[in-house]
Amino acid sequence: MDILVADDDPGSRNVLATLLETMGHTVATVDDGTAALAALAKGRYPLLISDWLMPGLDGLSLCRAVRAQSGAPYTYIILITAMDGPANYLDGIDAGADDFIGKPVDPKYLIARLHVAERILSLHERLRNQATHDHLTGLLNRGAILEALDQEMQRAAREGHHLGVLMVDLDHFKPVNDAHGHPVGDTVLRETARRMQSSLRPYDRIGRYGGEEFLVVVPGEPPAVITEIAERIRLAVAADAVTTAVGDIAVTVSIGVATSNGSACEAGHLVGVADDALYRAKAAGRNRVEPCAPLQPDET
Numbered sequence: 598m599d600i601l602v603a604d605d606d607p608g609s610r611n612v613l614a615t616l617l618e619t620m621g622h623t624v625a626t627v628d629d630g631t632a633a634l635a636a637l638a639k640g641r642y643p644l645l646i647s648d649w650l651m652p653g654l655d656g657l658s659l660c661r662a663v664r665a666q667s668g669a670p671y672t673y674i675i676l677i678t679a680m681d682g683p684a685n686y687l688d689g690i691d692a693g694a695d696d697f698i699g700k701p702v703d704p705k706y707l708i709a710r711l712h713v714a715e716r717i718l719s720l721h722e723r724l725r726n727q728a729t730h731d732h733l734t735g736l737l738n739r740g741a742i743l744e745a746l747d748q749e750m751q752r753a754a755r756e757g758h759h760l761g762v763l764m765v766d767l768d769h770f771k772p773v774n775d776a777h778g779h780p781v782g783d784t785v786l787r788e789t790a791r792r793m794q795s796s797l798r799p800y801d802r803i804g805r806y807g808g809e810e811f812l813v814v815v816p817g818e819p820p821a822v823i824t825e826i827a828e829r830i831r832l833a834v835a836a837d838a839v840t841t842a843v844g845d846i847a848v849t850v851s852i853g854v855a856t857s858n859g860s861a862c863e864a865g866h867l868v869g870v871a872d873d874a875l876y877r878a879k880a881a882g883r884n885r886v887e888p889c890a891p892l893q894p895d896e897t
């Protein structure tokens with residue numbers, strides 16, 4: 598596990614870091630709460646072990662600051678304390694700590710507390726995954742892909758780069774359900790989703806927007822490349838028929854493309870433009886990509 602240790606005392610800090618490393622963990626150390634917050638903002642540490650008393654931002658304030666950050670994956674916090682008494686523990690829990698270990702650290706006790714941390718973190722991860730992913734296709738769900746789009750739009754505005762949104766819809770999918778039933782339709786949806794995902798780059802995002810409609814977010818490419826990526830998705834889906842329990846079923850998708858060249862564009866508007874382009878792709882015969890003119894920065 599990647600663990601961040603915050604302790605102003607170099608002796609205790611190094612002893613704890615060495616102990617954790619001998620247990621097989623990867624450890625980064627900082628000497629106060631402010632540095633801990635900066636490290637958490639830069640890297641991913643599922644577990645923070647922090648001294649309670651530190652100059653500047655102490656353990657309690659650090660707990661509160663970490664818990665005030667919404668949306669981030671959960672950070673499990675263990676406070677190290679020489680303090681005794683239920684009132685102090687309650688302060689720690691109220692501030693957002695999950696557990697405590699006493700000073701000096703007893704290795705056997707530490708191992709036990711780390712087992713608890715791993716158990717809770719894996720539950721958190723499972724819940725987070727369920728809340729953000731579509732259970733049928735395994736892709737991001739509607740809420741999560743819209744959140745990803747929002748983040749990418751903010752980043753595009755900050756860095757002044759292009760952003761593409763693709764609205765992808767299966768063609769004539771209702772007849773598949775009507776002829777073969779929903780379980781076969783589900784197989785087709787799952788395989789289509791898999792093909793689309795595997796034709797994307799690691800930093801593109803794809804989510805299930807509605808029943809047989811998917812939203813793809815393509816950051817950092819000019820409109821011509823975004824249209825090429827849409828074409829790649831279309832070809833990846835149509836390349837081979839999908840094997841199902843009732844035989845092979847040919848699948849195609851229509852794709853509407855919207856692009857923005859950076860600042861001052863609103864996510865809902867971009868999705869609407871992609872949706873309009875999708876409608877044109879359907880009207881023009883399906884199994885095609887319909888690009889659109891890039892939105893200008895002041896077009897919202």
Ligand SMILES: Nc1nc2c(ncn2[C@@H]2O[C@H](COP(=O)(O)OP(=O)(O)OP(=O)(O)O)[C@@H](O)[C@H]2O)c(=O)[nH]1
Binds near residue numbers: 766767769
């Ligand atoms: N099997 C399955 N079908 C779904 C799911 N969600 C939506 N659908 C089906 O998707 C179909 C969408 O049909 P329509 O909106 O009429 O579109 P279409 O037949 O694909 O036609 P065009 O989009 O115009 O090419 C309906 O039959 C829905 O029941 C799902 O989770 N599983």
